[in-house]
Amino acid sequence: xxxxxxxxxxxxxxxxxxxxxxxxxxxxxxxxxxxxxxxxxxxxxxxxxxxxxxxxxxxxxxxxxxxxxxxxxxxxxxxxxxxxxxxxxxxxxxxxxxxxxxxxxxxxxxxxxxxxxxxxxxxxxxxxxxxxxxxxxxxxxxxxxxxxxxxxxxxxxxxxxxxxxxxxxxxxxxxxxxxxxxxxxxxxxxxxxxxxxxxxxxxxxxxxxxxxxxxxxxxxxxxxxxxxxxxxxxxxxxxxxxxxxxxxxxxxxxxxxxx
Amino acid sequence: xxxxxxxxxxxxxxxxxxxxxxxxxxxxxxxxxxxxxxxxxxxxxxxxxxxxxxxxxxxxxxxxxxxxxxxxxxxxxxxxxxxxxxxxxxxxxxxxxxxxxxxxxxxxxxxxxxxxxxxxxxxxxxxxxxxxxxxxxxxxxxxxxxxxxxxxxxxxxxxxxxxxxxxxxxxxxxxxxxxxxxxxxxxxxxxxxxxxxxxxxxxxxxxxxxxxxxxxxxxxxxxxxxxxxxxxxxxxxxxxxxxxxxxxxxxxxxxxxxxxxxxxxxxx
Ligand SMILES: Nc1ncnc2c1ncn2[C@@H]1O[C@H](COP(=O)(O)OP(=O)(O)O)[C@@H](O)[C@H]1O
Ligand SMILES: [Mg+2]
Numbered sequence: 001x002x003x004x005x006x007x008x009x010x011x012x013x014x015x016x017x018x019x020x021x022x023x024x025x026x027x028x029x030x031x032x033x034x035x036x037x038x039x040x041x042x043x044x045x046x047x048x049x050x051x052x053x054x055x056x057x058x059x060x061x062x063x064x065x066x067x068x069x070x071x072x073x074x075x076x077x078x079x080x081x082x083x084x085x086x087x088x089x090x091x092x093x094x095x096x097x098x099x100x101x102x103x104x105x106x107x108x109x110x111x112x113x114x115x116x117x118x119x120x121x122x123x124x125x126x127x128x129x130x131x132x133x134x135x136x137x138x139x140x141x142x143x144x145x146x147x148x149x150x151x152x153x154x155x156x157x158x159x160x161x162x163x164x165x166x167x168x169x170x171x172x173x174x175x176x177x178x179x180x181x182x183x184x185x186x187x188x189x190x191x192x193x194x195x196x197x198x199x200x201x202x203x204x205x206x207x208x209x210x211x212x213x214x215x216x217x218x219x220x221x222x223x224x225x226x227x228x229x230x231x232x233x234x235x236x237x238x239x240x241x242x243x244x245x246x247x248x249x250x251x252x253x254x255x256x257x258x259x
Numbered sequence: 260x261x262x263x264x265x266x267x268x269x270x271x272x273x274x275x276x277x278x279x280x281x282x283x284x285x286x287x288x289x290x291x292x293x294x295x296x297x298x299x300x301x302x303x304x305x306x307x308x309x310x311x312x313x314x315x316x317x318x319x320x321x322x323x324x325x326x327x328x329x330x331x332x333x334x335x336x337x338x339x340x341x342x343x344x345x346x347x348x349x350x351x352x353x354x355x356x357x358x359x360x361x362x363x364x365x366x367x368x369x370x371x372x373x374x375x376x377x378x379x380x381x382x383x384x385x386x387x388x389x390x391x392x393x394x395x396x397x398x399x400x401x402x403x404x405x406x407x408x409x410x411x412x413x414x415x416x417x418x419x420x421x422x423x424x425x426x427x428x429x430x431x432x433x434x435x436x437x438x439x440x441x442x443x444x445x446x447x448x449x450x451x452x453x454x455x456x457x458x459x460x461x462x463x464x465x466x467x468x469x470x471x472x473x474x475x476x477x478x479x480x481x482x483x484x485x486x487x488x489x490x491x492x493x494x495x496x497x498x499x500x501x502x503x504x505x506x507x508x509x510x511x512x513x514x515x516x517x518x519x520x521x522x523x524x525x526x527x
Contacts, residue, residue: 001370009368016365021353024354094343094347097315098338098342099367100338259310
């Protein structure tokens with residue numbers, strides 16, 4: 001097998017394994033659908049009463065929906081670190097690590113499977129948003145763009161999570177730190193309120209937060225009359241660049257988990 | 260047996276955790292086609308040595324060649340030529356046996372044209388064809404072990420490392436695993452390095468043994484050689500007791516009150 005074909009096959013080994021597991025046991029997909037439902041229905045309906053939360057002219061629910069989509073993708077992706085520790089504890093990870101597959105293929109395989117998980121989340125959020133009367137864009141180009149954003153965002157945060165797992169190494173410590181990291185990523189972003197109403201310091205942090213760019217791109221592509229603050233080029237550019245750096249770091253650190 | 264040539268050669272291989280020497284200057288040569296057993300009490304450093312030789316753990320010092328490649332400088336080539344059955348049951352319970360093998364075949368970049376046939380043959384050889392599409396979580400321990408052997412042999416490696424391959428198996432399943440290990444060696448000439456703390460397994464299955472204690476390789480030889488060193492009527496149990504300071508027979512432990520085989524022998 002040629003080098004490129006081998007590389008792709010090795011990525012597929014990991015990605016396809018994850019997708020097959022999802023097919024065998026799709027239960028987690030249903031339970032994950034609950035969180036966006038709660039956010040949109042409870043949080044969304046209440047916060048819609050607060051003035052000043054919406055800078056873009058449409059309804060608050062419209063503003064919120066892309067943020068909640070990004071959130072559900074983030075929360076699903078952050079699960080990857082603990083899954084990696086779990087795989088280490090079971091010995092499954094050893095099987096990857098003794099194989100000649102380049103470490104980057106293992107990381108990319110996980111990233112891609114995380115993208116697939118993210119897409120299933122997107123379907124759920126789209127269905128909810130549609131039922132709540134949010135005006136969505138169904139143009140093929142926009143849908144494709146959303147799918148691309150979801151995949152790259154999932155890849156980014158699952159790889160980030162993998163790096164954290166390589167540092168903390170145990171399930172208990174990951175549980176602790178996972179919460180501590182996810183909340184700031186979510187709240188210090190434009191997911192549920194516009195960046196403009198934030199105090200200066202938080203404004204700065206948010207504009208360094210990759211989630212902000214994911215949400216920004218989603219606001220443009222997901223909604224029928226959506227706009228983005230930074231522009232799609234910057235949104236995609238930031239997400240790609242950060243993912244590339246994280247994958248390189250994770251590929252170096254991944255073997256630490258089995259040491 | 261294949262012509263005599265070393266497939267594993269270690270030179271003062273050492274792993275230090277903090278100040279604790281888990282593997283201490285281990286120099287060992289294993290020939291092609293040998294079934295070599297590492298014996299020693301819990302904490303002796305058996306898994307540590309195997310993890311170094313499978314590239315999972317970087318050595319602190321010393322060097323080794325495995326399947327003709329330098330363990331550290333050429334780790335990727337070493338990986339392409341070895342198989343590993345970890346101490347933990349590592350087959351993925353959430354997948355079927357077929358899917359586990361498919362994953363392994365892809366990880367080893369086995370060309371698509373021969374992949375399915377390889378998988379089918381592996382399933383058949385290890386008597387798993389009938390359960391190939393069942394989730395592995397429903398398998399017995401013996402079946403999981405056989406699947407793992409199939410997985411670690413899918414790329415027909417030169418060397419197979421097995422860490423306590425029969426632990427937790429009933430006697431029938433254990434003998435069945437032995438049979439498959441011998442079959443591999445006889446058919447493919449695979450060199451096999453396994454660890455065990457079952458002396459009957461060491462004696463019946465292995466061509467040569469290495470006794471490991473507190474990170475040091477105490478002695479190497481055929482089961483007969485090792486017994487002869489200890490005494491005219493010595494058994495492998497006696498070898499184990501003398502060389503590791505443990506005693507496998509509690510009734511005879513009177514002169515060895517400090518140690519028993521159940522205790523963890525990791526140095527304080
Ligand atoms: N990651 C680690 N950090 C510190 N000590 C370790 C680590 N892994 C193993 N050890 C210690 O090294 C010694 C040898 O362990 P191991 O090779 O697993 O023994 P065996 O397989 O012979 O039972 C044990 O005392 C164990 O506690
Ligand atoms: Mg061990």
